[in-house]
Amino acid sequence: MNRFAALDKTPQARGLRLTQTHVLLVIVAGLAFVPLVVTDSFTLHSIIMILFFAYMATSWNLVCGYVGQLSLGHAMFNGVGGYVSVLMFTQLGLSPWLGMLFGGLLAMVLAVLIGLPTFRLKGPYFTLTMIAFAEIVRIWVENTNDFAGIPLKGAEGLIVPNRGDDFWAFQFSGKVPYYYIILTFLALALAATAWMERSKLGFCLKAIRGDRDAAEALGVNPTRYTSIAFALSAFMTAIGGSFYAQFFRYINPERSMGLELSIDMAVMAIIGGQGTVLGPLLGAAILTPIAELARGAFGGGLLGLHLVVYGFALMACVLYFPKGAIDPLRKIFRKIAGGGAK
Amino acid sequence: MSEEILRVEGLSKWFGGLQAVKDVSFSMHRGEILGLIGPNGAGKTTAFNMIAGFLKPSAGSVHFAGRDMTGRKPWDVCKAGVARTFQLSKPFGDMTVIDNLMVGGFARHTDRSRNRDRALEVADFLGLGPLVETEAQNLTAFDRRRLELARALCTEPELLLMDEVVAGATPSEAEEMVKLVRKVRDRGVSILIVEHVMKVIMSLSDRVIVFDHGELIAEGEPAAVVSRPEVLKAYFGENHDIPGA
Numbered sequence: 001m002n003r004f005a006a007l008d009k010t011p012q013a014r015g016l017r018l019t020q021t022h023v024l025l026v027i028v029a030g031l032a033f034v035p036l037v038v039t040d041s042f043t044l045h046s047i048i049m050i051l052f053f054a055y056m057a058t059s060w061n062l063v064c065g066y067v068g069q070l071s072l073g074h075a076m077f078n079g080v081g082g083y084v085s086v087l088m089f090t091q092l093g094l095s096p097w098l099g100m101l102f103g104g105l106l107a108m109v110l111a112v113l114i115g116l117p118t119f120r121l122k123g124p125y126f127t128l129t130m131i132a133f134a135e136i137v138r139i140w141v142e143n144t145n146d147f148a149g150i151p152l153k154g155a156e157g158l159i160v161p162n163r164g165d166d167f168w169a170f171q172f173s174g175k176v177p178y179y180y181i182i183l184t185f186l187a188l189a190l191a192a193t194a195w196m197e198r199s200k201l202g203f204c205l206k207a208i209r210g211d212r213d214a215a216e217a218l219g220v221n222p223t224r225y226t227s228i229a230f231a232l233s234a235f236m237t238a239i240g241g242s243f244y245a246q247f248f249r250y251i252n253p254e255r256s257m258g259l260e261l262s263i264d265m266a267v268m269a270i271i272g273g274q275g276t277v278l279g280p281l282l283g284a285a286i287l288t289p290i291a292e293l294a295r296g297a298f299g300g301g302l303l304g305l306h307l308v309v310y311g312f313a314l315m316a317c318v319l320y321f322p323k324g325a326i327d328p329l330r331k332i333f334r335k336i337a338g339g340g341a342k
Numbered sequence: 343m344s345e346e347i348l349r350v351e352g353l354s355k356w357f358g359g360l361q362a363v364k365d366v367s368f369s370m371h372r373g374e375i376l377g378l379i380g381p382n383g384a385g386k387t388t389a390f391n392m393i394a395g396f397l398k399p400s401a402g403s404v405h406f407a408g409r410d411m412t413g414r415k416p417w418d419v420c421k422a423g424v425a426r427t428f429q430l431s432k433p434f435g436d437m438t439v440i441d442n443l444m445v446g447g448f449a450r451h452t453d454r455s456r457n458r459d460r461a462l463e464v465a466d467f468l469g470l471g472p473l474v475e476t477e478a479q480n481l482t483a484f485d486r487r488r489l490e491l492a493r494a495l496c497t498e499p500e501l502l503l504m505d506e507v508v509a510g511a512t513p514s515e516a517e518e519m520v521k522l523v524r525k526v527r528d529r530g531v532s533i534l535i536v537e538h539v540m541k542v543i544m545s546l547s548d549r550v551i552v553f554d555h556g557e558l559i560a561e562g563e564p565a566a567v568v569s570r571p572e573v574l575k576a577y578f579g580e581n582h583d584i585p586g587a
Contacts (some may be wrong), residue, residue: 220417
């Protein structure tokens with residue numbers, strides 16, 4: 001027995017190190033085949049929404065999950081991304097593919113400007129400040145028809161003019177192209193998280209979450225590293241905002257920068273497992289269908305019922321899986337991986 | 343031995359109307375273990391925190407290896423080659439021991455595998471080898487202290503500031519900690535140590551400085567300093583009887 005145990009050690013350790021990357025590749029590869037099987041437009045639409053929320057929760061997780069700061073203002077970056085790419089398209093005729101990069105950059109600048117004075121705040125104070133900033137932006141857009149010649153159109157929202165099937169206009173007649181675009185975004189976001197987790201940035205963020213004073217004593221400048229991560233997260237969230245705008249071809253302040261979206265992102269990441277690579281994806285896969293089903297089953301009769309569902313899911317999660325729904329899966333997987341090495 | 347690694351001049355700190363540290367000056371040589379002692383409230387930790395960059399001095403200066411570090415931030419102080427431990431150990435609880443140590447390594451190098459190798463080496467050096475994959479929150483109090491010391495060493499310091507290394511430790515643990523600190527010094531690290539436990543200070547320090555009411559009242563060889571009347575007065579009050587005197 002002992003002989004075997006000694007032999008097992010190396011491959012098992014190596015297997016564990018590669019596990020996460022392998023799981024990631026398998027999931028993405030598996031998802032790539034979905035449109036070949038699912039031809040029903042409504043189902044595909046729903047799966048696109050799951051991937052979209054998985055992407056958004058992953059972007060949120062990049063900073064909040066690792067630093068342990070609860071931001072409920074991330075919808076603001078989603079809104080910035082959507083508005084910038086749509087306005088650049090309608091006003092300047094710039095392709096949304098380029099416009100979304102500008103949206104991302106503006107979101108980054110905004111994140112750093114907001115972050116510098118607020119990162120010192122801890123716990124609920126940070127959360128409240130983020131809500132306040134996001135609401136200020138939303139209310140401002142909602143009540144501004146025209147800002148320095150830019151037609152924001154207030155609460156009415158912006159419509160993306162139809163250009164038919166046009167790649168450069170980021171418009172497609174079917175759902176399948178959107179599916180592959182959001183899948184690519186999600187794969188990149190997951191890869192970025194996996195890379196970050198192993199890099200200096202990831203270690204610094206986890207150290208700040210663990211103990212700020214100790215992190216500082218070990219050469220970590222908390223403001224600097226949180227700002228970098230916050231800017232990255234804002235950029236990714238804004239890109240998601242552009243996708244959302246192109247997918248629905250309509251955005252308004254309520255939907256694309258409202259508090260509800262911020263809550264969606266945070267709750268999905270927390271329930272799935274914040275501070276892990278695959279947790280937010282799992283959270284979105286659990287919660288988006290529940291929300292969709294609740295909406296479908298009760299129609300317009302019980303608006304906001306999915307929020308009640310979120311509440312129960314969150315409570316169950318905090319009670320039974322405080323590290324997120326990913327935690328029990330991880331343990332099972334480790335057992336299988338351990339058994340497989342023998 | 344004669345090269346100066348730390349020079350503190352005229353260091354003072356006011357908290358409102360209270361002056362916690364009054365015009366303190368001292369210096370340290372490379373490779374030395376300097377003990378900083380004094381009764382409760384003497385300003386030891388305040389001085390310590392000013393050197394480590396956690397408090398800004400109200401007046402005075404701190405030079406490390408000839409460089410002015412006065413009022414620099416903790417992370418800059420760390421990068422300059424000064425590491426510190428905390429009185430209450432502050433592990434990154436949900437990270438493994440090895441990950442805790444690697445944070446220290448990243449202060450100097452961005453190469454992950456290099457930091458990992460070095461962290462493993464330091465873990466072995468301080469007897470944490472078998473625990474590297476354990477989450478820090480599951481460590482015993484003494485192993486946390488060990489972790490704290492190991493993490494500081496991973497930043498490759500030239501000067502190590504240690505705050506109360508054996509507080510709450512059993513006598514045998516205290517003895518082991520003394521051995522570890524000596525081992526660290528033998529690697530060429532100079533050590534400034536704040537400590538309450540006299541036995542530890544006496545056996546570890548090459549030299550001690552004594553604080554009382556924010557002032558530096560005595561300096562010299564451990565055995566000589568603790569028998570000086572001003573030191574005894576600071577510790578035991580005005581009308582003390584020295585046993586055997």
